[in-house]
Amino acid sequence: MYEDKYRMLTKIVRNMKLKKKSLNSSLNDSELEIIRHVIVHPGISLIKIASFLCLDKAIITRYVKKLASLDYLSISIGKDKRERLIYPTNKALQLKVDDNQFERSYYSNLFKDIDLVKQKEFFDVLETIYLKSKELRKNEQKKKI
Numbered sequence: 001m002y003e004d005k006y007r008m009l010t011k012i013v014r015n016m017k018l019k020k021k022s023l024n025s026s027l028n029d030s031e032l033e034i035i036r037h038v039i040v041h042p043g044i045s046l047i048k049i050a051s052f053l054c055l056d057k058a059i060i061t062r063y064v065k066k067l068a069s070l071d072y073l074s075i076s077i078g079k080d081k082r083e084r085l086i087y088p089t090n091k092a093l094q095l096k097v098d099d100n101q102f103e104r105s106y107y108s109n110l111f112k113d114i115d116l117v118k119q120k121e122f123f124d125v126l127e128t129i130y131l132k133s134k135e136l137r138k139n140e141q142k143k144k145i
Helices: 003-023 029-040 046-055 057-069 091-112 118-145
Strands: 073-077 084-088
Touching: 003 091, 029 046, 029 057, 029 073, 029 084, 029 091, 046 057, 046 084, 057 073, 057 084
Parallel strands: none
Antiparallel strands: 073 084
């Protein structure tokens, strides 16, 4: 019934990302996701990042080295000398703050002309969809283990 409308969620996010990209960032989406994941999981291994993002460890290693050279991440040696543990730097933490402020402003602007009752209804449904998407993601991760 609404199949053609489902893609609107993706298109809204894509529009926001394109607007954000046009303002600055030389980082690609994968690099930004790595930074976000490391911020939430400081001290994470390359293998765990690769597993979460469903990317090859060699690709993650290249991205992490690049992000470390740009001072977004720091790399430490783990207990096993072959293991690398990844931590966010202050620059990464500031990037997250800046991104959050941009997104708040962008989405606030989209909703400014929509009455509060409709906004509440929308966000109640959106929260349900969000929780379901997290559940699906976790279930997919469990299948890989």
